[in-house]
Amino acid sequence: MTERQTGRLYGVGLGPGDPELVTVKAAALIAKADVVAYHSARHGRSIARSIAEPYLRGDQLEEQLVYPLTVESTDHPGGYRGALDEFYEEAAARLAAHLDAGRDVVVLAEGDPLFYGSYQHMHKRLAGRYRAEVVPGVTSVSAAAARLGRPLVEAEETLTVIPGTLPEEELTARLAAADSAVVMKLGRTFPAVRRALERAGRLDDAQYVERATMPGERTAPLAEVDPDSVPYFSVAVLPSRIDRTVPPAAGAAADSPGDGEVVVVGTGPAGPLWLTPEARGALANATDLVGYTTYLDRVPVRPGQIRHGSDNKVEAERAEFALDLARRGRKVAVVSSGDPGVFAMATAVLEAACVEPYRSVPVRIAPGMTAAHAAASRAGAPLGHDYAVVSLSDRLKPWEVVAQRLRAAAGADLVLALYNPGSRSRTTQVGLARDLLLEHRAPDTPVVLARDVGGPTERVRTVRLADLDPAEVDMRTILLIGSSQTQAVARDNGTEVVWTPRRYPPV
The missing domain is CATH 3.30.950.10 (Tetrapyrrole methylase, C-terminal domain)
Structure with missing residues (x-):
């Protein structure tokens, strides 16, 4: 008599919500699985199951894995993390019993199973003991970009994915430094995320996407969203900067002269490793870069930005040139090595900014690591x-x-x-x-x-x-x-x- 073979574990990505975005492979695995497992809150409703419902046979065993809590408040002796770890151990044991009995188990996961997904906790506990396969799914990040009709990243841009549950200061730093970004897990974190976007100077670029591809979908400029109306299944998106309207040439009239500013940016003693998040953000947000050519060469070229290089011995002229650009509505980054306030460009810019006709031009300093x-x-x-x-x-x-x-x-x-x-x-x-x-x-x-x-x-x-x-x-x-x-x-x-x-x- 041969020993019964154990079942196979599948982590199946369902995509962002529309059942038609479930992959062909995922649909086939769901239809033939012996056991279909899915996570849910205490109310018992499961978004994952509702997405997969068109592909269920009706006679399959179902394992509903009900979270013990949804917010960080518990009397568990191990606290919030301890309660979750205990839940995941118990859930893994329930699935292991089916696998030991030779049943194939499909664990449903919204989006992609290994992208902030609950399935990953089952995978870490079971994949070393049983045959396991992960079937990728369309993420909410991709769905949000598609619903906005805006590119996320182009050329050499990088995409930063950030959980909204990070501390506000950390959110601000990461958003300031990002080319493009998506902030996940909004809901109750939305007010802090909005403040972080504003502090990072990115609020005007931010878009809001709620329940992408699902019933009740909503998109809007994030600045216009009522915080009390934001559910967990929503994201904040900073699309590609390249997608923005290319600014007018340096000599052209600006649409909004009052929007101009000068930021004197300290780039540290050398390359990108020494840049602060604030400095990265200031350089990325600028329409114009002004500086000594050697220092400008350290800053990556971005489509749409205009670079104005000059000799090392014309600091006063460089400062006035930057302030003139800002008076026309340009967002100007004056590039300075090290810290701009230490034997560098901040003094020259402020000296010029304290006399007419530049006294009303906004000027701020983004510090850098000193030599x-x-x-x-x-x-x-x-x-x-x-x-x-x-x-x-x-x-x-x-x-x-x-x-x-x-x-x-x-x-x-x-x-x-x-x-x-x-x-x-x-x-x-x-x-x-x-x-x-x-x-x-x-x-x-x-x-x-x-x-x-x-x-x-x-x-x-x-x-x-x-x-x-x-x-x-x-x-x-x-x-x-x-x-x-x-x-x-x-x-x-x-x-x-x-x-x-x-x-x-x-x-």
Whole structure:
């Protein structure tokens, strides 16, 4: 007598709601299954079963898996998660009994079984013990885009799928950084999602889709939706930016001059890994990018955006040009490396924005990772106590002022972050600064030389102050010079770390 073979488990995606969007394979499996299982709330109604009903035979065994709760309120000793885990274990055991008896089990799942679907909890518990197959289905994301008639992503755009149950701050950050996005699980989360879209500057682009392809379907601009009318089966959609109307050319008249603004965006010391979500959003939302050509080249090209590159030495002209664009209704991102408020473009823009004819132009600053902080992170924690930031460039201030500030900071025993230490036309400043600081610091004071941090030619190393060679320093290098308390320590793994203690000896 041969041993009875166990049944087969199928996770079957039903699509977004319209029974005609069930795949041919899914329909066939539902029709021939021995057991059809589906999840439902306590009221007993199952959307999944209602979608699959046209394909049921009528004589099949049905397993209704009723959730013990629908909101995070329970007296279960393990809390909300504990109650759900217990439910999934019990449900898996019920299905296992059928599989052990040789019955094929189809678990119905709205949308796609492995896309925020309940089936995945059965799959994780049973697929290692039984033969299992997942049949994909049309997701609510695809259905929403289809009902809106709007592309979700094009070209190099990326799509971000976000559960509305995330904290509002997290929602805001992810929406600000996204090209296109879909926010799932609305219902009671809708007010927070709406606020997050508004804070991220994306509310005007957001669309609302409710019960896509189902009876009662509704689409609308999200800003016009009454929060009290939003069910769980709804999504917020930020469609492709490329689908938006291409803005007029820079010299053309704008439809709404009052909509213009300038955002000075800090891109950090190098590439995309250093961008904040706010900076990503500001760059993506802009109609025009203005900046030093080298920095503009770090920003991905987007269809419809106009780029205005210029030389590094025309900051005032660049600022006025950006403000003029904004007066015509353009949304302008002025691109700045590092943090725009640290030896960068924010000062130039604000200086121009505080006089006529630009006093009424909206200006805001999107901060970025500074070169000093990036360099410090590579070396360890040299900025762990009080420190001063000084530019060695004497192009905009006399060297005598630079020297005076170096002496003051050195006399106060501050760690120093030295920006703009040298260039092809400035070759003496590093040597002069070194000699001046040696009047106040020990020869073995640690000095971090950090070049192109985050870039392809990054090099970070530590030397003694007495051994600092000006020939090894250029415009892409930042210097971090320790205080009397800064330590350079070789660790057992062969690395050296530089750190400045938080505590300072009593005076």
